[in-house]
Amino acid sequence: MEILQKIFFPTQFIPHGHCYLWQPELVWLHLLSDVLIAIAYYSIPIMLIYFVRKRDDVPFRGIFLLFGLFITTCGTTHLMAVWTLWHPAYWLSGTIKAITAVVSIYTALSLIPTIPAALALPKPEALRQINQQLGSEIEDRKQAEAQLHQLNQELEARVEARTADLRDSEQRLRSLFEAAPDFIYVLDQQGLIQQVNSTTLEQSGYAESDLIGQPLDRFLSSDSQALCQQEFTLLMTHGNHRQEMEFVCKNGQILTMDCSCTVVADDCLDAYILVLQRDITQRKQIETERTKLFATLQESEQRWSSFLRDVRLMVIGVDSRGQVDYANPYFLSLMDYRLSDILGKNWVESFIPPYQQPQIEKNFQDILNHENRPRYQSTLVTKTGEERIISWTSTLQKTLEGTSAGVLSIGEDVTERYAIDRMKDEFISVVSHELRTPLTSIHGALDLLTSGLLEPQSDRGQHALAIAAESSSRLVQLVNDILELERLESGKVRLHWSSVSTHELIQRACEVVELMAERGEIRLEMVETDLCIWADGDRLIQVLTNLLSNAIKFSEPSSTIWVTVEEWSIPEGSQVRFTVKDQGRGIPPNKLERIFERFHQVDASDSRSKGGTGLGLAICSSIVQQHGGKIWVESILGEGSSFSFTVPRCQSTVLDNAPLDNFPKIKNE
Numbered sequence: 001m002e003i004l005q006k007i008f009f010p011t012q013f014i015p016h017g018h019c020y021l022w023q024p025e026l027v028w029l030h031l032l033s034d035v036l037i038a039i040a041y042y043s044i045p046i047m048l049i050y051f052v053r054k055r056d057d058v059p060f061r062g063i064f065l066l067f068g069l070f071i072t073t074c075g076t077t078h079l080m081a082v083w084t085l086w087h088p089a090y091w092l093s094g095t096i097k098a099i100t101a102v103v104s105i106y107t108a109l110s111l112i113p114t115i116p117a118a119l120a121l122p123k124p125e126a127l128r129q130i131n132q133q134l135g136s137e138i139e140d141r142k143q144a145e146a147q148l149h150q151l152n153q154e155l156e157a158r159v160e161a162r163t164a165d166l167r168d169s170e171q172r173l174r175s176l177f178e179a180a181p182d183f184i185y186v187l188d189q190q191g192l193i194q195q196v197n198s199t200t201l202e203q204s205g206y207a208e209s210d211l212i213g214q215p216l217d218r219f220l221s222s223d224s225q226a227l228c229q230q231e232f233t234l235l236m237t238h239g240n241h242r243q244e245m246e247f248v249c250k251n252g253q254i255l256t257m258d259c260s261c262t263v264v265a266d267d268c269l270d271a272y273i274l275v276l277q278r279d280i281t282q283r284k285q286i287e288t289e290r291t292k293l294f295a296t297l298q299e300s301e302q303r304w305s306s307f308l309r310d311v312r313l314m315v316i317g318v319d320s321r322g323q324v325d326y327a328n329p330y331f332l333s334l335m336d337y338r339l340s341d342i343l344g345k346n347w348v349e350s351f352i353p354p355y356q357q358p359q360i361e362k363n364f365q366d367i368l369n370h371e372n373r374p375r376y377q378s379t380l381v382t383k384t385g386e387e388r389i390i391s392w393t394s395t396l397q398k399t400l401e402g403t404s405a406g407v408l409s410i411g412e413d414v415t416e417r418y419a420i421d422r423m424k425d426e427f428i429s430v431v432s433h434e435l436r437t438p439l440t441s442i443h444g445a446l447d448l449l450t451s452g453l454l455e456p457q458s459d460r461g462q463h464a465l466a467i468a469a470e471s472s473s474r475l476v477q478l479v480n481d482i483l484e485l486e487r488l489e490s491g492k493v494r495l496h497w498s499s500v501s502t503h504e505l506i507q508r509a510c511e512v513v514e515l516m517a518e519r520g521e522i523r524l525e526m527v528e529t530d531l532c533i534w535a536d537g538d539r540l541i542q543v544l545t546n547l548l549s550n551a552i553k554f555s556e557p558s559s560t561i562w563v564t565v566e567e568w569s570i571p572e573g574s575q576v577r578f579t580v581k582d583q584g585r586g587i588p589p590n591k592l593e594r595i596f597e598r599f600h601q602v603d604a605s606d607s608r609s610k611g612g613t614g615l616g617l618a619i620c621s622s623i624v625q626q627h628g629g630k631i632w633v634e635s636i637l638g639e640g641s642s643f644s645f646t647v648p649r650c651q652s653t654v655l656d657n658a659p660l661d662n663f664p665k666i667k668n669e
C-alpha cells in the first residue's frame with residue numbers, strides 16, 4: 001500500500017498545476033484538452049480491432065494491432081497529464097511515456113518490411129479493369145473487321161475526290177503564279193529560264209520570247225552578274241539562297257531586287273530552280289534616306305551634347321513628376337554634386353530653399369499646363385549649403401503624342417552680378433555721403449562769406465575759410481583715392497618689377513612719415529633683416545606709408561610703432577613678411593573681417609577727427625594682391641594692432657645695383 005502511495009501520490013514534487021499558477025481558466029483548458037484527446041485515442045483502437053475481426057481477409061493483422069497498442073499508450077500519456085495536475089506522479093508518467101516510446105519504435109520498425117509487400121498487392125479495381133479490357137478488345141476486333149470493309153469502299157471514293165482536288169490545286173497555283181506581284185522564274189539546272197509569270201513581262205518590258213531559254217544573269221547588271229555566277233554553285237549545293245540583285249529592264253531602268261532561289265526536287269520530273277524576285281528599289285531608297293537622316297541626327301546630337309557639356313550655363317531637365325532626369329557638367333561643378341546624387345531627386349524639395357518652394361512649384365506647374373512662364377529667377381542651394389541666384393529660361397518638353405513630358409531649363413548664375421550691383425549701390429551711397437559732407441562744409445563757409453554775415457579778414461571768417469580749405473583738400477584726396485583704387489582693380493596700373501632691398505623700402509617709408517610721427521610724439525623702431533624681394537618698390541612704399549600713417553593716427557603720444565621684416569616659408573614658396581605693429585586702441589573682433597573694404601572705418605567719426613577717406617587699406621590690399629601676396633590684421637582691443645603682408649622673394653640672392661633714390665616721393669595717405 002505504501003508503494004502505491006509513493007507511485008500515485010508522491011510528496012517530494014509539486015503538482016503540475018503550480019506551473020499554471022492554479023489559474024482556473026488555464027487548468028480547465030489543459031484538463032479538457034487532454035481528456036478529449038485520451039477519449040479519441042482510446043476509441044480509435046476499439047474501431048481498429050472491430051474492423052480486423054469483421055474482415056478476416058485483411059492482410060497484416062499484426063500491424064493493425066500494433067497501431068491499436070501504440071494509440072492506446074498515447075492516450076494513457078494524456079490521462080497521466082490530467083493526473084499530474086494535482087498529483088506529482090512524474091515517475092509513473094515517465095514510465096508510461098517510456099512504454100509508449102518502445103511501442104512506437106517497435107511499430108515503426110515493423111512497418112519497414114511490411115510497406116513493400118503492401119505496395120505489391122493488386123487493387124481490386126485494377127482486376128476489374130483487366131477483365132473489362134479483355135472483353136472490350138474482343139468487341140473492338142469485330143468492329144474493326146466491319147470497318148475495314150467500309151474503309152476500302154471509302155478509299156476508292158476518296159481517290160477520285162483527291163484527283164479532282166489536285167486538278168483544282170494546280171489551277172489555283174497557276175493563277176497564283178500569274179497573279180503574284182513579284183517576278184517569278186522557273187529555271188533548269190543550267191540556269192536557263194523555262195517559264196516566267198505575267199508580272200515579270202509587264203514590269204520588265206520584255207516579251208516572253210526574249211526571256212525563255214536565256215540565262216537569268218544576262219538580264220542583271222555587271223556587278224550582279226559576277227555575284228550570281230559565284231553564288232550559283234552554292235545554290236545547287238545547299239538547295240536555297242537569298243541575295244540582293246540589280247535587274248536591268250528593257251528600257252534600261254535598274255531595279256533592286258530581293259532574290260530568293262530554291263532548288264525543287266520532283267520524283268516525277270527533273271529538279272528545277274524556282275526564283276522569286278521582289279522589287280525593293282523604293283525600300284532601298286528609303287533606307288538610304290533614313291541612313292542619311294540618322295547620320296544627320298547623330299551629328300546634331302553630338303553637337304547638342306558638346307554644347308551641353310561645354311556651355312558655361314546650367315542645363316537641368318525635370319520630368320512631369322518634378323524629378324531631375326538630366327544635369328549638365330557645369331551644373332554639377334557649380335553645385336558640387338555628382339550626377340548619381342541628383343538623378344531622380346525632386347527638383348523643388350532638394351535644391352530650392354523652403355521660402356521659395358511654393359512659388360517655384362507654381363512656376364513649374366504653369367509651364368507644364370502650357371501657361372507662359374518661360375523666364376524667372378530662383379535661388380539654388382549647393383551641396384555645401386551656399387545659396388546662388390540663377391536666372392532661368394525654361395522650355396516645355398513634349399512626348400510624341402503631344403503630352404507634357406517635362407521641362408528643360410537653361411540657367412545663368414547671376415550671383416556675382418547681384419553682388420556687384422549691391423556693392424555698386426553701397427559704393428554710390430557711401431561716396432555720395434563722403435562727398436556731401438565736405439561739400440556742405442565748403443558751401444556753408446562760402447555762403448556765410450558771400451552773404452556778408454562774416455568778414456573774410458575776421459577771426460570767424462578766417463576759421464570758415466580754413467574749414468572750406470580743409471574740406472576741399474579732403475574732397476580732392478577722396479577723388480584721387482577713388483581713381484587710384486579703380487585703376488588698381490581694373491588692371492590699368494602696371495607694376496614695374498625689380499629686385500628690391502627691404503632695408504631701403506622701410507627706410508624710405510619711415511622718412512615719409514617721420515615728421516608726422518614727431519608731431520604725434522611717436523617713436524618708430526625698425527626690426528629688420530635686409531632681404532631681396534621681387535616687387536614694385538614704388539607701390540610697396542605706398543603700402544608701408546599708408547600702414548605707418550594709420551598706426552601714427554591711432555597711437556597715443558609717447559608710444560612706439562615697430563616695423564619688422566622677416567623671411568616666411570610657406571608650401572607655395574619663399575615669402576617675405578612685413579609687419580607694422582602699434583600700441584593704439586585696437587580693433588573690435590567684429591570689425592576685423594571688413595577692415596580692408598572700401599570706405600570701412602572702425603569708427604565713423606574717424607574721418608572727421610583723424611582725417612582719411614576709408615580707402616587706404618583697400619588700396620593696400622589691391623597692391624599686395626597684385627604682388628601675389630596677402631594682407632591681414634591681428635588686434636587686441638585696448639592693446640594695439642598688427643598689420644602684416646607678404647611678397648615673394650627675389651629669384652637671385654644678389655641685389656640689383658639700382659637703388660631707390662630715383663623712386664618718387666609718395667604722398668602720405
